Amino acid sequence: MTLLTVTGLTITGRHLLVDDVDLTVAAGETLGLVGESGSGKSLTARAVAGLLPKGLTATGSVLLGDGAGMQLIGARERVLRSVRGNRISLLMQDPFTMLNPLRTAGLHIAESLPKRPRGGTLREEVVRRLAEVGIDDPAVADRYPFQLSGGMRQRVAMAAALAGDPELLIADEPTTALDATTQHEILMLLRKLQEARGMGVVLITHDLRVAFELCDRVSVMYAGRIVERGPGAHVAKEPAHPYTSGLLAALPSVTRTLPVLTGIPGNVPPAAEVTEVCAFAARCGQATAECTKARPVLRELGAGRHTACLHEVRPRNDHAPEPAPAVQTSRPFFTAEPGEPLLRIEDLRKAYGTHVALGGVALEVRAGESVGVVGESGSGKTTLSRCVLGLVTPDGGRIELAGEDITPRGRRTRAARAHRLVQCVFQDPSTSLNPALTVGSTLAEAAAQGPAEGRLSVADLLDLVGLPAAYAVRKPRALSGGERQRVAIARALAVRPALLICDEPVASLDVSVQAHVLELLRGVSRDLGTSLLFITHDLAVVRQIAERMVVLFKGAVVESGETAGLLDRPRHDYTRRLVASVPPTP
Known part of the structure; x- marks a missing residue:
């Protein structure tokens, strides 16, 4: 049975943000949405739940249920409120965005229950819901979010999200901030609950390992579009779009040390700037002139596989790549005998x-x-x-x-x-960078705290971390997350530390x-x-x-x-x- 059918979903604000997205989710199925930040994953999920920020508008179709279904695009807020928490529920990355610091864990669950329990007290139902997510200590119901560990907070948030017995759960990066064992426990718990309830799940993540381990099907988003979709195991083994192949090639391995870690050059472009071309062409090593003449459509490859690439994707490159160029500076930052x-x-x-x-x-x-x-x-x-x-x-x-x-x-x-x-x-990196200062001012201020001898200029520091000298006049908000982290590294290196x-x-x-x-x-x-x-x-x-x-x-x-x-x-x-x-x- 189909739980959700999304057709032609387009989201606009001042500019186009999500462009003509199609999705389906069946009962008991997990659909993964993967892609870099800025690809439109979270906005797509918020549009489905009717929770777009003010100033953004969604068009297209979002049907909840099988057959004719309930149309959520354009529905009144009264209708959406009856759906949220009961038929569709959200589980967010940071449980603090879901949990009120002034309410106990038990109150969060109690207020999410659809009706008063039969044959027992409200307290007993809350304790039962906590046990369902692996919290066997009834005393947790009386604790506030700040009194719980990160993993416990996420379990409480999951219990609250599931308290309304939804048909569809949208989990937006639910384990990104958790350590490996807690992440594994939460994901296995989510799978167990899904199987027991026959619930559909949309899992949004940038962790490809999680996506391919947990998801039946995967849709890869880039610049507001779906560029590839298919069964998770098939997409992982034989990616049909260069973007998917590039993401997989960038994954670090726990079983072997890679000689060079290779990421995709450049950044995700705004959806509004690539409406008439292949959105990935500027970052793609296989791009030809044909890729910039028209927008590729999703074409079927068979066995539920679709790709928006005009070409046959080269096999994943697993041989050793060329060594990375050396980080250039006049001399080492700290001189000591190796092994000292x-x-x-x-x-x-x-x-x-x-x-x-x-x-x-x-x-x-x-x-x-x-x-x-x-x-x-x-x-x-x-x-x-x-x-x-x-x-x-x-x-x-x-x-x-x-x-x-x-x-x-x-x-x-x-x-x-x-x-x-x-x-x-x-x-x-926001904890290291003053949002009111330009990158150049931040780096100059940091360099002044170090020794005068061998002091690096702002241009030297930017070059050290692989950023253009022109970035000196920008403020942190004008940079991507990765660029801000590079500036934070440059700031730390400005005093030429030993450690x-x-x-x-x-x-x-x-x-x-x-x-x-x-x-x-x-x-x-x-x-x-x-x-x-x-x-x-x-x-x-x-x-x-x-x-x-x-x-x-x-x-x-x-x-x-x-x-x-x-x-x-x-x-x-x-x-x-x-x-x-x-x-x-x-």
């Missing part, structure tokens, strides 16, 4: 009340080396980095950088040299942009002599970036060693669980 210890942490301890964040952690980073730190949320990764940065005062232990004791001790101010020796790149701490720097980036940023960080370590302490929950990423790695679990190092050997032959049960939770690379 740069960062040494001994018996580092930190507790917050009764919660032990770090229980005696020891690790070492050598000059020019990249060391990965992996573990679930709450394992102590971020507390460790904040201690090294001087943002958290540990309860005990010692932190030594380049032979100098930099352990934070309450009110004592660290020497300026210590601040210059270590810098950080965060997950969200760069990277705290989930690619977690929120599209796979192609992620490949570019990881290759840049590889070059920073290789060519500038800068050591990396790379914090991540993504084992495929740590395989590509780190020579050695340590595994944190509940504030303790449970395993450490050379990255490839540790991931190929994990010894600790916790490490084995982490490795087993990673979806296979297509």
